[in-house]
Amino acid sequence: MSGARLLVTGIGGAVGGGLAEVVAQRGPWSEVVGVFSGERSRDAFLATAPEAVRARIRPVVRDLADPRATAALARELAPAQRTVVVHAAANVSWTASLEAARLGNVEITRNVADLARALGVGTRLVYVSSAYTATDGWEYRNTYEATKAEAERLLRADYADLGPVVFACSLVVGHSRTGVIGRFHGIYPLLGLIERHEPPLLPGGRDRRIDIVPVDWVATELAALLERVLYEGPVGDVVAAAGPAAPRLGELVTGAVAALDRARAAVGRAPVREVTLVPFRRWEFLRRSLDAWQVRGIPMPDKALLDRLIGVYRPYFEDDRVLPPSGTTTVCPPWPEYLDASVAHWFARRAAGRTRAPARTVSG
Numbered sequence: 001m002s003g004a005r006l007l008v009t010g011i012g013g014a015v016g017g018g019l020a021e022v023v024a025q026r027g028p029w030s031e032v033v034g035v036f037s038g039e040r041s042r043d044a045f046l047a048t049a050p051e052a053v054r055a056r057i058r059p060v061v062r063d064l065a066d067p068r069a070t071a072a073l074a075r076e077l078a079p080a081q082r083t084v085v086v087h088a089a090a091n092v093s094w095t096a097s098l099e100a101a102r103l104g105n106v107e108i109t110r111n112v113a114d115l116a117r118a119l120g121v122g123t124r125l126v127y128v129s130s131a132y133t134a135t136d137g138w139e140y141r142n143t144y145e146a147t148k149a150e151a152e153r154l155l156r157a158d159y160a161d162l163g164p165v166v167f168a169c170s171l172v173v174g175h176s177r178t179g180v181i182g183r184f185h186g187i188y189p190l191l192g193l194i195e196r197h198e199p200p201l202l203p204g205g206r207d208r209r210i211d212i213v214p215v216d217w218v219a220t221e222l223a224a225l226l227e228r229v230l231y232e233g234p235v236g237d238v239v240a241a242a243g244p245a246a247p248r249l250g251e252l253v254t255g256a257v258a259a260l261d262r263a264r265a266a267v268g269r270a271p272v273r274e275v276t277l278v279p280f281r282r283w284e285f286l287r288r289s290l291d292a293w294q295v296r297g298i299p300m301p302d303k304a305l306l307d308r309l310i311g312v313y314r315p316y317f318e319d320d321r322v323l324p325p326s327g328t329t330t331v332c333p334p335w336p337e338y339l340d341a342s343v344a345h346w347f348a349r350r351a352a353g354r355t356r357a358p359a360r361t362v363s364g
């Protein structure tokens with residue numbers, strides 16, 4: 001029988017991959033089980049994971065949307081004295097239908113909670129959620145926020161025996177030093193829009209804060225919470241967010257464009273065109289005018305693509321509600337220290353053809 005087992009769902013994702021790197025280095029876990037949705041994602045993850053991660057993680061393939069197959073995992077795993085389940089698997093799309101978001105966020109959470117229960121008395125569940133949602137008094141900006149909150153309510157109401165603890169983070173970007181991250185959600189599709197289409201104008205409130213956090217800080221905080229959950233009794237929820245230190249949209253766009261230009265200069269490419277942020281009302285007027293007058297002098301990206309992306313970001317560019325940081329052991333590093341690395345890594349991956357070109361779907 002192993003001692004303290006950690007079971008991580010969504011280990012192949014942006015947050016799960018960061019956590020894998022931290023728990024590969026340290027922690028009280030006698031066994032770390034990582035759940036992948038399929039063999040392809042498992043193999044892709046293991047092909048690029050550091051040796052320490054490959055040595056530490058016991059990979060398991062399971063479609064967590066399938067309740068029976070998920071429950072069967074309890075019988076397949078060796079007994080452990082105690083298990084902490086960290087549930088990071090999710091459908092993080094901001095554009096999913098309500099049905100798809102419910103399946104990927106609520107039903108999967110129910111299945112994982114049932115699995116946690118079947119793993120034995122004393123099993124604890126840590127639910128990874130978003131600092132951009134809350135269970136009460138919150139107007140949801142999309143199906144993602146609504147269903148992440150619905151899953152949290154479900155855990156509190158029906159699975160109190162698992163002592164659920166919520167770890168909510170804001171928009172995750174790359175490692176603070178290397179920029180590395182497994183998936184490009186959140187601000188990355190916006191970066192893709194700027195790099196690929198160089199729009200001279202974008203709509204958005206310059207002073208709205210966009211709360212971003214580097215994945216290694218998030219993963220370190222999550223790993224620390226998991227240890228508290230293992231050793232201590234009741235443990236409070238954590239919000240891993242930057243709070244008042246987060247960049248304003250104007251600062252973020254200026255900083256990202258500067259970082260992009262540095263990355264482009266390093267491979268002999270010209271800087272991108274300057275981007276000016278305009279308020280949404282002016283933007284709408286300008287868009288209508290450009291169409292009506294068929295202006296050619298202001299080159300804009302494909303209308304359908306631009307409208308889709310702007311439509312997805314708009315709730316966040318107009319309304320910067322996000323939970324304030326709480327319960328972390330350290331404060332988030334300042335964004336000017338890590339934005340460059342994130343942009344440079346994204347740019348290098350893009351040049352190598354390893355990112356999808358802007359974004360049929362935007363997620364966070």
Ligand SMILES: NC(=O)c1ccc[n+]([C@@H]2O[C@H](COP(=O)([O-])OP(=O)(O)OC[C@H]3O[C@@H](n4cnc5c(N)ncnc54)[C@H](OP(=O)(O)O)[C@@H]3O)[C@@H](O)[C@H]2O)c1
Nearest residue numbers: 010012013014015036037041064065089090171172183364
């Ligand atoms: N990234 C962010 O900016 C951010 C911000 C706030 C909160 N969060 C939260 O952090 C958690 C992780 O997000 P992420 O950004 O790491 O997402 P991600 O990169 O999309 O990863 C999600 C993971 O969920 C797994 N998954 C989805 N459906 C599954 C299924 N049916 N069966 C098994 N596994 C399934 C995927 O597994 P495979 O890879 O094996 O397919 C994937 O690894 C989520 O709960 C999200 O709400 C993320």
